[in-house]
Structures are given as structure tokens and as C-alpha cells.
Amino acid sequence: MLQVLAAMATGSSASKAGAASVSGLALVVVAFVLLDAASVSHAQLQVGFYVGKCKGTDVEAVIRGVVQARFKQDPSILPALLRMQFHDCFVRGCDASILLDGQSSEKNAGANASVRGYELIDEIKAALEKACSGVVSCADIIVAATRDAVVLGGGTRYDVQTGRRDGLRSSVNDVNLPGPSIPISNAIGFFNAKKISTEDMVLLLGGHTVGITHCLFISNRLWNFNGSGGPDPSMDPALVRSLRVTCPQNGDGDNNPVNLDQNATSANVVDNSFFKQIMAKRGVLQIDQRLADDGQTRSTVAGLAAGKLDFGKRFGGAMVRMGAIEVLTGSQGEVRKSCRAVNKQSVEATLEEIVDGLLAAQ
CATH class of the missing domain: 1.10.420.10 (Peroxidase, domain 2)
Structure with missing residues (x-):
């Protein structure tokens, strides 16, 4: 979008005025959307979000069952999930962006080289897709599975809020996590x-x-x-x-x-x-x-x-x-069918294309 605006700086005064009007309107709309999203996203998380939404299936019980089976075989899944949730939430918020595959996705950042547990999330997601396709987000699976592992490891049980949506973007360039020697x-x-x-x-x-x-x-x-x-x-x-x-x-x-x-x-x-x-x-x-x-x-x-x-x-x-950091809720993001890939084109990218088209038409 910035390239389009820069190019239009050499156009006629009428074009400039039209561009300014459209771009100004777009910026106002986007600003209100972002402000509204920031104010309500955390509030829309709630304990028991999936109750009655998965055709009679207890979503958290399904997650707990898969985690229990894995923990019996490999207790080290506990620190693996703790690390996964931390690395997900501190990069673009708790939106499961760390799960997306791709040569330039977060998975390929040096800081994420030893993150593991992806196949466990896949197993949980597959079980929930069978029960109620397109309902339970990958972001919520990470948070709930981590809680269950903490309890299995001797920790005190805590209620998790759910209702997160999955992000549509994952970039290695977004990963900027503190190192082990940070002051x-x-x-x-x-x-x-x-x-x-x-x-x-x-x-x-x-x-x-x-x-x-x-x-x-x-x-x-x-x-x-x-x-x-x-x-x-x-x-x-x-x-x-x-x-x-x-x-x-x-x-x-x-x-x-x-x-x-x-x-x-x-x-x-x-x-x-x-x-x-x-x-x-x-x-x-x-x-x-x-x-x-x-x-x-x-x-x-x-x-x-x-x-x-x-x-x-x-x-x-x-x-x-931590699980409430910069979450997506409501109509933001999506609920992925596969935790490793987005379902559709980014809503943000679509909005930019619409605005760019309006600017180009001036």
C-alpha cells in the first residue's frame, strides 16, 4: 500500500485529493477496527467457551485424554508444551502461528529450532475435527494441552480461558525472543x-x-x-x-x-x-x-x-x-482445519488489496 501512495505523489492534484480521501477513510476504518479489537479480544475469552459447541463432545476432555496418553509414554512433553506456548504467545500473540509450516515460517527461526510437540497438537486436532470440524482452534489446543501437562507433572490445576482464533500469518522475521543471558x-x-x-x-x-x-x-x-x-x-x-x-x-x-x-x-x-x-x-x-x-x-x-x-x-x-497476550477472537483470524496451514487468504491482506484497488482507480 505504501508503494501505491508513493507512486501517486506524482499524479494530478485531483488524483492526489481522491487518494488522500480514500486513504484517509481507509486509515480511519482500520484504526477503529484495531482499537475495537484490542479492547474486546481479551474480554471474549472465557472458561468453558466450547461447552455445547461440539455436538455433545467435551472438548477439554478430548484434549486431556490425548495429553495423558502421551505423558505416560514421554513426560518430557510437559516442558516441550510449556516452551511451545511461550514461543507462540510472545510472537504475534497466542494465535498458533508457531504451528504453521513453510520455509519462512516461525518454525524455521533459530530460537524455535528445538521446539517440539507439533505431532501431539496434530493428534488432538484430528480427534476434534472428527467430533466437530472447524470449531476448536489450534491456539486453544496449545493452551489447554499445556495446562493438562502441567497438572500431570504435579502442578496445581488452573482453569484455562478459551475462545481464541488462529492467526493467518507466520514469519521467521517476527521471531525475536530473549536469549538465556539477557540482563x-x-x-x-x-x-x-x-x-x-x-x-x-x-x-x-x-x-x-x-x-x-x-x-x-x-x-x-x-x-x-x-x-x-x-x-x-x-x-x-x-x-x-x-x-x-x-x-x-x-x-x-x-x-x-x-x-x-x-x-x-x-x-x-x-x-x-x-x-x-x-x-x-x-x-x-x-x-x-x-x-x-x-x-x-x-x-x-x-x-x-x-x-x-x-x-x-x-x-x-x-x-x-500469558495465554491472553494479543489474542484473536470473534471474527478475527480463523479456526484452521489443519494446524499446519491456513484455510483462506488473510483478511488483512484482502483489506489492503481493496484499498489499493480504490486508490489505483482514482
């Missing part, structure tokens, strides 16, 4: 920009109570922190010695897995052990340890570690709030 102030800015509070940021990073990282992402903390030739002084020396065995200096173990929660009896359980570990300087990722060391987050971490703040209940609340 706390920068991390707070990143989360706050999505209307996620600092406390909720701490809680969401508490999802590292389960899951793994790889030696590649922590070797600098073990062997040559910031070019010092030694380990990160903020890491417990006993942990340094232990992790150096798993992650040798020559890089041969770059792909070796390392538990994010270093409490061996709790590494696969959703509890507050992660916070106890980072308070003891046993954080594996630099961002995790910084949560305990930075004055902006330390008191929250200490409260969670001591049990003064109930991690189980608060984590569920933070997940719900």
Missing part, C-alpha cells in the same frame, strides 16, 4: 511490553522447574565466563565441577542435556524446587541465576523458594495471563 532489566522490559508483570515473568521462568538445556548454552559459564578464563563466580563451585564433567571444555559435549532444576528428585516435577536451587546459586542458565541475584526480582524468588508465595497457584495465574 534482568532487559527481560523485564520484554515481558512488560506484552503487559506481563515482573512477578509474572519470574513465575513463568519458574517453568524451568522442568526441562533441560544443552551444554552449548552454558559452557561459557563453566569455562571462560566473559573471557575471564574461569567460571561464572555467581555459580556454586560444586555445581561448576559437576557440570564440567557433563560439558567438557573441548565442546564435544555441546549437545549433552542438563536439567534446568538441579534437584535430581524434582527435575521433572512442577514445584518450587527451581527457586530453591537458584537461591543456592545453582541456576544453570544465566538468566535463571540472575532472577535470584537481581534486586528487582530477588524478593519474589525468595518468597517462592521459602513457600511464602504459593508457586502452584501463582504459576497457573501467570499462565492464564
